[in-house]
Amino acid sequence: FSISGNLATQYIQAVGWAMASAISNDSRIAAAWIGDGSTAESDFHAALVFASTYKAPVVLNVVNNQWAISTFQGIARGGSGTFAARGLGFGIPSLRVDGNDYLAVHAVAKWAVERARANLGPTLVEYVTYRVGAHSTSDDPSAYRPKAESDAWPLGDPVIRLKNHLIQKGVWSEDRHTQSEAEILETVIAAQKEAEGHGTLHAGGKPSTRDMFEGVYAEMPPHLRRQRQQAGV
Numbered sequence: 001f002s003i004s005g006n007l008a009t010q011y012i013q014a015v016g017w018a019m020a021s022a023i024s025n026d027s028r029i030a031a032a033w034i035g036d037g038s039t040a041e042s043d044f045h046a047a048l049v050f051a052s053t054y055k056a057p058v059v060l061n062v063v064n065n066q067w068a069i070s071t072f073q074g075i076a077r078g079g080s081g082t083f084a085a086r087g088l089g090f091g092i093p094s095l096r097v098d099g100n101d102y103l104a105v106h107a108v109a110k111w112a113v114e115r116a117r118a119n120l121g122p123t124l125v126e127y128v129t130y131r132v133g134a135h136s137t138s139d140d141p142s143a144y145r146p147k148a149e150s151d152a153w154p155l156g157d158p159v160i161r162l163k164n165h166l167i168q169k170g171v172w173s174e175d176r177h178t179q180s181e182a183e184i185l186e187t188v189i190a191a192q193k194e195a196e197g198h199g200t201l202h203a204g205g206k207p208s209t210r211d212m213f214e215g216v217y218a219e220m221p222p223h224l225r226r227q228r229q230q231a232g233v
Contacts, residue, residue: 008038011047011060015122018058019050022119029116031059037068037075039083051122052090059112060087060124063099065131070144087124099127100155102162130155209233 014032021028039062051058062083066073087094097108112123130153134141166172199206210233213224
């Protein structure tokens with residue numbers, strides 16, 4: 001289902017969905033992701049209460065990338081203990097993992113998923129990482145954090161770390177990595193050109209006013225019919 005723009009509510013949605021799956025004897029599980037800042041919202045704690053109480057088959061992930069949209073993770077009380085430790089207070093098995101280590105992330109995620117599928121209840125996982133770029137296209141991180149901070153981040157780039165590990169294991173090489181990067185870039189550029197062929201925010205291909213009324217309901221309700229008429233479409 002579609003994720004919510006208000007991040008912490010995703011936890012409640014995922015827990016409720018997982019509870020429904022378990023009640024209906026379905027084998028499917030749920031997973032949700034929020035950031036360090038969202039752990040300070042009441043939705044986070046409400047979700048953990050229900051996940052623990054009803055033993056919901058859900059994996060609750062906290063991406064601790066050190067910064068919410070403009071506040072350091074310490075504002076969410078990250079400095080008083082780990083975010084993973086908050087799950088222990090609810091009786092939920094919780095782990096903290098190096099979020100820039102691909103193999104570690106994969107192993108922890110696999111373990112948490114297997115717990116949920118085995119009907120052993122929820123798991124809370126904190127991934128320690130760093131947001132190098134902006135929070136969104138409307139965000140300017142230079143306004144609230146030091147410009148050189150990312151250079152001092154000790155865990156390194158996850159892609160480079162995995163590349164070096166695979167090269168050391170003899171299953172990858174610099175040449176293959178360069179080739180792979182070129183192929184991926186070509187795919188991305190092709191997708192971008194195709195998307196821009198339908199128009200951009202600045203030129204061409206703009207949808208008509210009528211389009212926003214179509215495909216919303218199987219049968220258009222009266223109030224939307226009136227609004228469409230008022231819009232002259």
